[in-house]
Amino acid sequence: MKDHILAKDWIAAIYSQDIGSEPVPVTILEERVVFFRTRDGVQAFKDLCIHRGAALSLGKVADDCIVCPYHGWKYDAEGKCVKIPQQPAGQTIPPKAKAVVYSCTEQYGIIWVKLDAGSGNEAPVPFYEEYEDPTFQTVHAKPYILHATAPRVVENFLDASHLAFVHDRLLGDSDFPEIPHYSVYWHENRYVSDEIAIYADADGSGNYATIYYTFEILRPMTARLKKVNYENKQILSMLFTALPHKERKTTVFALISRNYALDQSDEYFRDFQKRVIEQDAGIVALSAFCQAVKISFEEVAARRGLMLILSQWMNAEPVMMDVELTRMVEHICMHRNLSFLSMFSGAGHDTQVMQSVCPTALVFVPSRGGISHSPDEYTSTKELATGVSVLTDFLYVLAYDRGERFENVS
Ligand code: FES
Numbered sequence: 001m002k003d004h005i006l007a008k009d010w011i012a013a014i015y016s017q018d019i020g021s022e023p024v025p026v027t028i029l030e031e032r033v034v035f036f037r038t039r040d041g042v043q044a045f046k047d048l049c050i051h052r053g054a055a056l057s058l059g060k061v062a063d064d065c066i067v068c069p070y071h072g073w074k075y076d077a078e079g080k081c082v083k084i085p086q087q088p089a090g091q092t093i094p095p096k097a098k099a100v101v102y103s104c105t106e107q108y109g110i111i112w113v114k115l116d117a118g119s120g121n122e123a124p125v126p127f128y129e130e131y132e133d134p135t136f137q138t139v140h141a142k143p144y145i146l147h148a149t150a151p152r153v154v155e156n157f158l159d160a161s162h163l164a165f166v167h168d169r170l171l172g173d174s175d176f177p178e179i180p181h182y183s184v185y186w187h188e189n190r191y192v193s194d195e196i197a198i199y200a201d202a203d204g205s206g207n208y209a210t211i212y213y214t215f216e217i218l219r220p221m222t223a224r225l226k227k228v229n230y231e232n233k234q235i236l237s238m239l240f241t242a243l244p245h246k247e248r249k250t251t252v253f254a255l256i257s258r259n260y261a262l263d264q265s266d267e268y269f270r271d272f273q274k275r276v277i278e279q280d281a282g283i284v285a286l287s288a289f290c291q292a293v294k295i296s297f298e299e300v301a302a303r304r305g306l307m308l309i310l311s312q313w314m315n316a317e318p319v320m321m322d323v324e325l326t327r328m329v330e331h332i333c334m335h336r337n338l339s340f341l342s343m344f345s346g347a348g349h350d351t352q353v354m355q356s357v358c359p360t361a362l363v364f365v366p367s368r369g370g371i372s373h374s375p376d377e378y379t380s381t382k383e384l385a386t387g388v389s390v391l392t393d394f395l396y397v398l399a400y401d402r403g404e405r406f407e408n409v410s
C-alpha cells in the first residue's frame, strides 16, 4: 500500500513518551521507520542501514547517533555516517554513506513524520487548541491497533449514528437512535459539521443528556470531535489520528481533553476510551473481513457463471486478544527477524475462554497447506521450534522485562 498522497502528509507515528533511550521501529505505509532520541529531539530514519541492509532499530543510540548492530556504522542526526569502525585511521568516509532521513516533528506529545517531504505539501500538523488551553486537561489515550484500513477507521470515528448501537449504554442509547439532519461545510482548510444534538453519555459517567457533537476533518487521517453539554458547560474534545501501518492494520492515537472533572484520574478517561475503541475494533475489522469474503465469492461466481446466494447462519463475536500482549509477541518476532501476521481469534475455544479470566494472546505456527484440525495437519519441527522460542521469549519478557523494552512498539 505505498500511498503517495498520504506519504506527503504528516502522519502521527508514536507518542513522544514512548521513545526512550533505545531506537523504536514503527511501520508506516508499509515502510519501516526507526525513531530515536538525540539532544535535539526525536529523529526518524528509514530502518535500513545502507551498508548491508541491517535494521537500524536493532542497534543502539550513542553520542546522539544511531549505531548499526551489524558492523557498527554510526550515523548522526542528519543521517551522515560519522564512523566506520573497520576503516583504517586517516581514511575519509564517502559522503554517500548516508542513512535515509525523514522529516519529523513533535507536537501535542506526538511524533509526526512525513515520508515524502519534498512534495510541496506544506500543510502543517493539524491544530488542536485544547492541548495548550489551561482550562482543559488532556489525556493521551493508549494507542490501539485495529485490523482495518485507516480511512475506514477515520470514517467510523466520524459516524455519529453507530453510537446508539455499537456503544449502547456507554456513549449512546439504542432507545434514542435518532440523528437530526446536519450539514458539513468547508471552513478554513477543514471540513466542519453542524452541531449535532445526540442524546448520549459524553464520557461513560452515566449522566445522559443532550450533547452537541461537532466533527471536523482536519487531514485525511486526522479528525477532531467536540462534545458540549450546554446545561452544565462541560466540554470534551478529542483529536483522533490514524496511523496506517499497512492496508489492514491501523493504530489509533487519541488526545482527550476535558474542561471538567479535573481531579478525576486520567486513567478513568484512558480506560473509557479503551472500552469504546474495543467495541469499534470488532465492528470495523469484522465488517471489512465480511466484505472481502463477499467480494471474492462474487468474483468466483462471476468467473464461473454461477448464481450466488449468500446467507448468514451464525454471527459469533470475535474475541479480541489482549493488545499489549499481542504487541509484545509482534515485537519479539521483529527482533528475531521472523515474518508474522496478527490475527483475530474467532475460535470457539482458547482465547474466547481465557480472555474473560486473564489477558490472553496466542502464538500460532504455520501448518502445511494451512490444514489444521485434521489428520493431515503437519507442522515442521523447524516451525515448531521457532514457535517455542517465541513463546519462551514472551514468557521471559512477561516475567522480567515487561514495560521496559516492549511496551511502545507498533
Ligand atoms: S549493515 Fe550496518 S554497518 Fe554493516
Ligand SMILES: [Fe+2]
Pocket (backbone or CB within 6 Å): 156, 157, 162, 163, 166, 167, 276, 280
Ligand atoms: Fe465508535
